[in-house]
Amino acid sequence: MPLERPQDAHILVHNLTMAYGSLVIQRDLTFGVQRGDIFIIMGGSGCGKSTLLRHLVGLQAPAQGEVFYDGQSLWQVEPAERERMMRRFGVLYQSGALWSSMTLAENIALPLEQYTDLSPSQIDELVSLKLALVGLAGFKDYYPSALSGGMQKRAGLARAMALDPDILFFDEPSAGLDPVSSRRLDDLILELRDSLGATIVMVTHELASILTIGTNSVFLDADTKTMIAQGDPKKLLAESHDPKVRQFLTRGEPHA
Amino acid sequence: MDATPSVTHPHGTLDVTRPTANTLCVRLSGQWTIQAALPSTTEVQAQCEAVPGVRRLSFEASDLAAWDSALLTFLLKLKELCDQRQIEFDQEGLPHGVQRLFALATAVSEHEAQHETTRVSFLAWLGQSGLDMAEATRTLLTFLGQVALAFGQFIRGRARLRTVDLRLIVQASGAQALPIVSLISFLVGLILAFMGANQLRQFGAQIYVANLVGLSMAREMGAMMTGIIMAGRTGAAFAAQLGTMEVNQETDALITMGLNPVEFLVVPRMLALMLMVPLLCIYADLVGILGGAVVGVSMLHLGIEQYYQQTLSALHLLDFVVGLIKSSVFGILVALAGCLRGMQCGRSASAVGAAATSAVVTGIVWIIVFDAVLTVMYDILGI
Numbered sequence: 001m002p003l004e005r006p007q008d009a010h011i012l013v014h015n016l017t018m019a020y021g022s023l024v025i026q027r028d029l030t031f032g033v034q035r036g037d038i039f040i041i042m043g044g045s046g047c048g049k050s051t052l053l054r055h056l057v058g059l060q061a062p063a064q065g066e067v068f069y070d071g072q073s074l075w076q077v078e079p080a081e082r083e084r085m086m087r088r089f090g091v092l093y094q095s096g097a098l099w100s101s102m103t104l105a106e107n108i109a110l111p112l113e114q115y116t117d118l119s120p121s122q123i124d125e126l127v128s129l130k131l132a133l134v135g136l137a138g139f140k141d142y143y144p145s146a147l148s149g150g151m152q153k154r155a156g157l158a159r160a161m162a163l164d165p166d167i168l169f170f171d172e173p174s175a176g177l178d179p180v181s182s183r184r185l186d187d188l189i190l191e192l193r194d195s196l197g198a199t200i201v202m203v204t205h206e207l208a209s210i211l212t213i214g215t216n217s218v219f220l221d222a223d224t225k226t227m228i229a230q231g232d233p234k235k236l237l238a239e240s241h242d243p244k245v246r247q248f249l250t251r252g253e254p255h256a
Numbered sequence: 257m258d259a260t261p262s263v264t265h266p267h268g269t270l271d272v273t274r275p276t277a278n279t280l281c282v283r284l285s286g287q288w289t290i291q292a293a294l295p296s297t298t299e300v301q302a303q304c305e306a307v308p309g310v311r312r313l314s315f316e317a318s319d320l321a322a323w324d325s326a327l328l329t330f331l332l333k334l335k336e337l338c339d340q341r342q343i344e345f346d347q348e349g350l351p352h353g354v355q356r357l358f359a360l361a362t363a364v365s366e367h368e369a370q371h372e373t374t375r376v377s378f379l380a381w382l383g384q385s386g387l388d389m390a391e392a393t394r395t396l397l398t399f400l401g402q403v404a405l406a407f408g409q410f411i412r413g414r415a416r417l418r419t420v421d422l423r424l425i426v427q428a429s430g431a432q433a434l435p436i437v438s439l440i441s442f443l444v445g446l447i448l449a450f451m452g453a454n455q456l457r458q459f460g461a462q463i464y465v466a467n468l469v470g471l472s473m474a475r476e477m478g479a480m481m482t483g484i485i486m487a488g489r490t491g492a493a494f495a496a497q498l499g500t501m502e503v504n505q506e507t508d509a510l511i512t513m514g515l516n517p518v519e520f521l522v523v524p525r526m527l528a529l530m531l532m533v534p535l536l537c538i539y540a541d542l543v544g545i546l547g548g549a550v551v552g553v554s555m556l557h558l559g560i561e562q563y564y565q566q567t568l569s570a571l572h573l574l575d576f577v578v579g580l581i582k583s584s585v586f587g588i589l590v591a592l593a594g595c596l597r598g599m600q601c602g603r604s605a606s607a608v609g610a611a612a613t614s615a616v617v618t619g620i621v622w623i624i625v626f627d628a629v630l631t632v633m634y635d636i637l638g639i
Binding site: 054057058059083084086087089091093094095097098099100101110111114115159 | 416418421497500504506508509512514
């Protein structure tokens with residue numbers, strides 16, 4: 001189904017071209033994300049996956065094209081309006097990106113203090129809840145530097161969920177995690193999608209995650225500088241004839 | 257590998273033979289390791305050039321005792337040589353492991369990095385420098401604009417920042433700077449008095465040391481020394497803090513949470529320095545005058561009471577105000593330089609170091625330039 005009209009999709013990327021100065025990263029990206037999708041952005045290293053995520057969350061303006069959320073343009077609106085739209089997003093960065101001068105509780109409480117009129121005790125309860133959801137109950141007063149990498153990621157996830165966002169963005173959530181933790185994070189992501197009704201957009205290399213939880217995807221290619229496949233990753237694995245897509249989804253094993 | 261007796265200087269040797277008219281055979285023996293003394297490729301190259309018509313280079317390695325990357329780099333150089341001369345490179349005689357590593361090292365990578373090393377002409381360089389400078393000015397003006405807007409929000413009580421952050425920064429840049437400010441300004445007062453004493457004694461006018469020290473500290477040195485200390489101490493800290501936040505994507509996290517990093521990070525730092533630097537300046541003025549008094553009393557044998565009265569008569573409130581205005585400006589400059597460089601920081605550890613260095617340099621340059629401007633303005637205004 002060609003996606004032409006912005007209102008057709010929850011998130012619509014339309015003819016997006018990304019560039020740093022005159023260096024084009026990707027061009028003419030057009031794809032849609034439906035509500036409740038677990039949408040995977042995949043592709044080889046250095047093809048612009050994280051850059052695409054930065055465009056989606058409002059950190060970097062496109063060289064050309066547009067991103068629509070429920071039919072509303074993200075980049076052709078006033079900055080104040082964009083800020084309001086961005087408040088519906090929760091973003092988990094590659095490194096966790098917790099504010100290192102604050103405790104976990106303060107990290108999660110900050111957006112709540114800024115955007116809600118809740119009392120301190122209500123905020124405290126919410127903070128405890130979010131930390132418990134990611135399995136970090138009791139770590140409220142820890143500073144990020146005192147936590148392991150995996151715990152920082154989970155704390156980052158708790159903060160991303162602070163304002164109960166509609167859309168969660170993950171930048172390589174399982175990078176640097178052991179297989180068991182990575183699997184648990186996948187379960188958590190599924191759980192969040194089902195319980196919060198959130199849409200999830202994630203950049204990942206983790207084949208296991210892509211094939212088990214991904215419901216839709218786009219495949220970026222660094223050589224042609226554009227997308228070469230989109231759709232359910234399981235279907236892509238079964239049906240795609242593109243050698244690059246096949247190579248990626250089968251880890252380069254020719255007859256898998 | 258055979259058991260070669262351990263020699264004090266392990267070395268590798270090579271022999272070049274010509275089994276057939278168009279084949280050159282390289283015999284490798286001994287230790288070809290990075291610790292060993294190794295022959296260079298020039299011998300093989302010389303042989304290739306000596307007799308024309310060589311079409312094939314082969315190897316014989318049955319006496320090779322040990323090898324590592326050193327052998328591979330040697331082979332890579334030979335391969336390059338062969339490619340230039342269109343000589344067939346026959347690796348059949350090399351150990352199996354060497355062949356496999358060699359294949360890995362010569363495989364063409366999927367994404368060959370595109371390095372365009374074009375020589376830049378002087379005019380192009382000049383033009384690029386001009387454009388870079390225009391860009392830097394634009395960034396600076398944008399930053400100043402953002403800071404002004406953020407302050408507007410703050411004054412209207414709508415800025416999003418944490419008062420606990422402000423308190424911590426005030427403490428770190430104010431109270432914790434007291435020891436170093438005390439030491440430096442005491443010594444500056446002392447030095448001024450010493451310098452003045454030597455000259456003034458010739459005229460029997462030692463008592464005017466009090467005027468010299470008092471006026472220089474209040475009008476100039478107190479503000480300037482505090483400014484420079486703050487540039488080195490706090491400006492660098494600001495740049496490093498904001499730079500690290502940039503590297504760890506903490507600034508991005510603020511933006512996606514809808515928090516303006518200029519309001520959240522820059523405004524409290526500017527406020528802290530706007531408050532603290534003038535206070536530190538007053539303190540430095542007094543400590544500096546104390547330093548001068550120590551020299552006056554101990555070296556020039558002036559009475560404490562006398563020195564005190566002389567200082568009082570020399571100084572007017574206006575002199576302190578002049579210094580205070582300067583120090584407020586310096587405080588703003590140091591905070592601006594530190595925050596600007598921190599926000600511009602690249603995404604690596606070395607970029608944080610560069611940002612801190614640049615913040616100090618920028619801060620000190622701005623302080624001196626604005627000091628000159630203000631001094632000229634005071635002169636014109638007659639204060």
